[in-house]
Amino acid sequence: MNATLRGLLAGGLLALCLTTAAIAQTDVEETAERWDSVAVKAEQSVEEVDTPTTELESMRARVVGYRSEFEAARTLNADRIAALRDQLAALGPVPEGENAEPEAPEVAKTRADINQQLNTLLAPVQIAEREFLRADGLVREIDKRIRDRQTERLLRATPSPLNPAYWAPALVDVQNAFAAFWEESAEQDTDSALDTLERNLPTVLLAGLAGLLLLFRGRLWAMGIVNALRDRQARGLGIWRFIVSLLRILFPLAGLFLLSIAARQSGFLGARSSLLVELLPIIGLMIFGFRWVSERVFAREQEEALLPLPAAQRKMARLYVNAITLVIILSIVALTVLEFGDPSTATRAVVQFPLAVLTSLALFQIGRILRGYRDPDEDTPDADGVTKASTHARIVRSAGLGAIAVSIAAPVLFAFGYQDLSDAILRPYVTTLAVLGLVMALQRFSADVYGAITGQGPAAREALMPLLFGLILLMLAAPALALVWGARVADLTELWAAFGRGFTVGESRIAPSNLLAFTIIFAIGYLLTRLLQGTLRSNVLPKTKIDIGGQNALLSGLGYVGIFLAALAAITGAGIDLSSLAIVAGALSVGIGFGLQNIVSNFVSGIILLIERPISEGDWIEVGGKSGYVRDISVRSTRIETFDRTDVIVPNADLVSGTVTNFTRGNTVGRLIVKVGVAYGTDTRRVETVLREIAEAQPLVLANPAPNVLLVSFGADALEFEIRAFLRDVNWMMSVQSDINHAIVDRFAEEKIEVPFPQRDVWFRNRAPEPAPKAPKPDGEADN
Known part of the structure; x- marks a missing residue:
C-alpha cells in the first residue's frame, strides 16, 4: 500500500513538473514566433544601405525588448534543472562495455524519468539561449551601423565658410529668415489674440509679474540672505554661501520660465515666436548655469575660489566664460530662426563660422589662464630641494593645454570644410569644462557639509571623505560627459545591461547582484566577528584566569576564524562556484609555493606562536642579539620594542626556528x-x-x-x-x-676595602743588542 502510494505521489509530481515545463515551453515558443518576424525585418533593415537612422533606433529598441525576455527565460527552472543533474550524478554513469553488468531495472527507470524531465525543462531554456544570441548579434550589428554613420558624418566635407561665393547667398537667407519672422508677427490676428489674452489675463498677469520680480529682484534677495547669515555668524557659512549662490540662479531662472508661460498664454505669438519663447528657459539655464560655475571656480574672494588664481586672472576668466555663453546663445537663436527658411549647408557654415571663431578665442584665453595655474605651495621646495606639482595642479594645466589645442584645431577644421568635426570637439570641450567645474563646486559643498557635521570647519576640505565624495560625483558625471562627446543613450543602456549580466568565470557567471550579496554577507560576518571580539575582550576574558598573552591569542585566533567563515559564507551566499577554478588555483599554488614561501612560512609560524604561546605580548625576550618587550604578534611578524624605544620587526619564522630567550615567561622572577x-x-x-x-x-x-x-x-x-x-x-x-x-x-x-685597577710592570733593557751568531761554513772552505 505504501509503495503504491509512493508511486502515485511520484507520478503526480512528475506530471506536475512536466505540465509546468510544458506551459513554460509554450510561452517561450510563442515569444520566439513573434520574435522571428521582428528579427527578419531587423535583419533586412540592417542589410539595406538607405535605412534611416531613426528607423534603426526604433528597430533596435524592439530587439532589445525581446532580448531581455529571452535573457530572463535563460534561467527558467534553473534550480529544478540543477537538482535533476545532481540526481543523475548520484546515479553514476551508465554501465558500458561488453563485460559490464546491466543496470538494475529500477535505476534504469529512474534515470529515464529524470532524463525525460530534464529534456522537457531544458527545451525552453535552449530556445531562449538560441534566440538571445540572435537578438544580441542584431543589436551589435545595428550599433555598428549607427556608429559607422556617425563617423561618416564627422568626416564629411562641407562648404568652406571662407569661400566668398557663399557669402551673398548666406546674407540673403538670413534676411529672408528674419523677414519671415517679422512678417509672421505682423500678420497675427489681433482680435483673436485679444480674445486669448482676455481669457488668460489672470495667468498672464500673475506669471508676468512674478517672473519680473524673480528676474530683477531674485539676486538681491539671495544677497540679503547671505548678508543676514554673515551678520549672525551662522555655523557652516560656506554651506549657506553655496545655497545662496544657487538661489541666485534659481530665482531668475524661475522668472524666465514664468515669463515664457505668460508670453505663450498672451496669444500674440506665432509659430516662430513661440519656438523662441520656449527656448527662454534653456537660454536662461545656460546663462545662469555657466555664470554660476564660473563664479564658483573663479570666485571674487580668494578663499572661496576653487582655483586660487590671482584676482586679475579670475576676473578675466569670468569675462571669457560670459563671452562664450553669449556666443552659444547667439548661435542657438540664429540657427532656430534660420531653420524656418530651410537654409543650405553653406549658409549654416557661413553663419556659424564667426561664432565658432569667437568661442575659440575665448576658450584660448581660458586655456592660457589654466595653463599657468600653480598650487599655493608649489614653489616651496621639499626636504630634497625639489618642487613638485600636485595631481590637482597637473590636471588643471592639462585641461588648459587641451583648451588651447581645441581652440586652435576647431576653427582650422571649420575653415577647411569639416564643420561637424569642428562642432564635435569645440562644444563638447566647453561643456566638459563646465561639468568639471560643477563637480568641483559640488565637491566643495560636500566638504563644507562634512566640516559642519564633524566640527572641523574649513579644515575638512583637506580630509579624505570629501575626496571620496568628489570621486563619486565624478563617476556620476561620467555618463553625462559620454553623452556630451557623442555617445548615444542606447550605448549607455547597453553598457549597463552588460554590467548587469556580469562576467563569466569558469562555468559561473558573476553579476553585480552576486558582488553586492558577497559584500553585504561578508560585511555582516566581519562586524559580528569584531562585535564578538569586543565582547570577549571587555566583558568575558577579564573575568577568567587566562593571562594577557592567552587572551590576545584567543582573540586573534577568533578573528582569523571569523573572517574565514565570513568569506566562506559570502562566497556560498552569493552563489559563486569556485570549483571551476580548481585547476587555476592549483597552478597558482605552485607559484605561491615558490614565490611566497617565506610569507607562507611566517604565516604558519604566526599561527604556531598564537597556539603554543612560547612568547606573549609584554614578554621581555632576546632574539638575534636584540632585546626588548613584545608589543604585537601578527600573522607575518612580531614587533619588539627595544629599551632604546625603537621597534624591531622580527619574522615569525625566526622566533619558531631560532633561539629565543624569554626572561619573563610564566613569571617575572x-x-x-x-x-x-x-x-x-x-x-x-x-x-x-x-x-x-x-x-x-x-x-x-x-x-x-x-x-x-x-x-x-x-x-x-x-x-x-x-x-x-x-x-x-x-x-x-x-x-x-x-x-x-x-x-x-x-x-x-x-670598610677600607680597596677595589684595585689593572697594573702592569714594564722593563726597559738599557744595553746594546747582542750580535747574531754566524752561520757555519761548509767543509773545506777556508777563512779569508
Missing part, C-alpha cells in the same frame, strides 16, 4: 649577577659578609632563595667576587644592579 674585585691581601670573609648585607638590603631581592656571594677566581689584578641574587621582578634588573654598585662603593669606602 630572574637572577641578577653583580661582579666586583678586591685587592689581594683583603679579608675575603669580611668582603663576603659586606656583599651579602648589601644584597639582602635590596627590597626586590628574594629572601628565599637567599642571595649568595661567591669568590669565583683569582684574577691577574684582583680577587673576583660575584653576588648572585634572585629578583621578584626581573624587569628592574638594571635599576637594582645600579643600586648595588652604589652601595658597594659606599661600604667599601667605610
Whole structure:
C-alpha cells in the first residue's frame, strides 16, 4: 500500500513538473514566433544601405525588448534543472562495455524519468539561449551601423565658410529668415489674440509679474540672505554661501520660465515666436548655469575660489566664460530662426563660422589662464630641494593645454570644410569644462557639509571623505560627459545591461547582484566577528584566569576564524562556484609555493606562536642579539620594542626556528649577577659578609632563595667576587644592579676595602743588542 502510494505521489509530481515545463515551453515558443518576424525585418533593415537612422533606433529598441525576455527565460527552472543533474550524478554513469553488468531495472527507470524531465525543462531554456544570441548579434550589428554613420558624418566635407561665393547667398537667407519672422508677427490676428489674452489675463498677469520680480529682484534677495547669515555668524557659512549662490540662479531662472508661460498664454505669438519663447528657459539655464560655475571656480574672494588664481586672472576668466555663453546663445537663436527658411549647408557654415571663431578665442584665453595655474605651495621646495606639482595642479594645466589645442584645431577644421568635426570637439570641450567645474563646486559643498557635521570647519576640505565624495560625483558625471562627446543613450543602456549580466568565470557567471550579496554577507560576518571580539575582550576574558598573552591569542585566533567563515559564507551566499577554478588555483599554488614561501612560512609560524604561546605580548625576550618587550604578534611578524624605544620587526619564522630567550615567561622572577674585585691581601670573609648585607638590603631581592656571594677566581689584578641574587621582578634588573654598585662603593669606602685597577710592570733593557751568531761554513772552505 505504501509503495503504491509512493508511486502515485511520484507520478503526480512528475506530471506536475512536466505540465509546468510544458506551459513554460509554450510561452517561450510563442515569444520566439513573434520574435522571428521582428528579427527578419531587423535583419533586412540592417542589410539595406538607405535605412534611416531613426528607423534603426526604433528597430533596435524592439530587439532589445525581446532580448531581455529571452535573457530572463535563460534561467527558467534553473534550480529544478540543477537538482535533476545532481540526481543523475548520484546515479553514476551508465554501465558500458561488453563485460559490464546491466543496470538494475529500477535505476534504469529512474534515470529515464529524470532524463525525460530534464529534456522537457531544458527545451525552453535552449530556445531562449538560441534566440538571445540572435537578438544580441542584431543589436551589435545595428550599433555598428549607427556608429559607422556617425563617423561618416564627422568626416564629411562641407562648404568652406571662407569661400566668398557663399557669402551673398548666406546674407540673403538670413534676411529672408528674419523677414519671415517679422512678417509672421505682423500678420497675427489681433482680435483673436485679444480674445486669448482676455481669457488668460489672470495667468498672464500673475506669471508676468512674478517672473519680473524673480528676474530683477531674485539676486538681491539671495544677497540679503547671505548678508543676514554673515551678520549672525551662522555655523557652516560656506554651506549657506553655496545655497545662496544657487538661489541666485534659481530665482531668475524661475522668472524666465514664468515669463515664457505668460508670453505663450498672451496669444500674440506665432509659430516662430513661440519656438523662441520656449527656448527662454534653456537660454536662461545656460546663462545662469555657466555664470554660476564660473563664479564658483573663479570666485571674487580668494578663499572661496576653487582655483586660487590671482584676482586679475579670475576676473578675466569670468569675462571669457560670459563671452562664450553669449556666443552659444547667439548661435542657438540664429540657427532656430534660420531653420524656418530651410537654409543650405553653406549658409549654416557661413553663419556659424564667426561664432565658432569667437568661442575659440575665448576658450584660448581660458586655456592660457589654466595653463599657468600653480598650487599655493608649489614653489616651496621639499626636504630634497625639489618642487613638485600636485595631481590637482597637473590636471588643471592639462585641461588648459587641451583648451588651447581645441581652440586652435576647431576653427582650422571649420575653415577647411569639416564643420561637424569642428562642432564635435569645440562644444563638447566647453561643456566638459563646465561639468568639471560643477563637480568641483559640488565637491566643495560636500566638504563644507562634512566640516559642519564633524566640527572641523574649513579644515575638512583637506580630509579624505570629501575626496571620496568628489570621486563619486565624478563617476556620476561620467555618463553625462559620454553623452556630451557623442555617445548615444542606447550605448549607455547597453553598457549597463552588460554590467548587469556580469562576467563569466569558469562555468559561473558573476553579476553585480552576486558582488553586492558577497559584500553585504561578508560585511555582516566581519562586524559580528569584531562585535564578538569586543565582547570577549571587555566583558568575558577579564573575568577568567587566562593571562594577557592567552587572551590576545584567543582573540586573534577568533578573528582569523571569523573572517574565514565570513568569506566562506559570502562566497556560498552569493552563489559563486569556485570549483571551476580548481585547476587555476592549483597552478597558482605552485607559484605561491615558490614565490611566497617565506610569507607562507611566517604565516604558519604566526599561527604556531598564537597556539603554543612560547612568547606573549609584554614578554621581555632576546632574539638575534636584540632585546626588548613584545608589543604585537601578527600573522607575518612580531614587533619588539627595544629599551632604546625603537621597534624591531622580527619574522615569525625566526622566533619558531631560532633561539629565543624569554626572561619573563610564566613569571617575572630572574637572577641578577653583580661582579666586583678586591685587592689581594683583603679579608675575603669580611668582603663576603659586606656583599651579602648589601644584597639582602635590596627590597626586590628574594629572601628565599637567599642571595649568595661567591669568590669565583683569582684574577691577574684582583680577587673576583660575584653576588648572585634572585629578583621578584626581573624587569628592574638594571635599576637594582645600579643600586648595588652604589652601595658597594659606599661600604667599601667605610670598610677600607680597596677595589684595585689593572697594573702592569714594564722593563726597559738599557744595553746594546747582542750580535747574531754566524752561520757555519761548509767543509773545506777556508777563512779569508
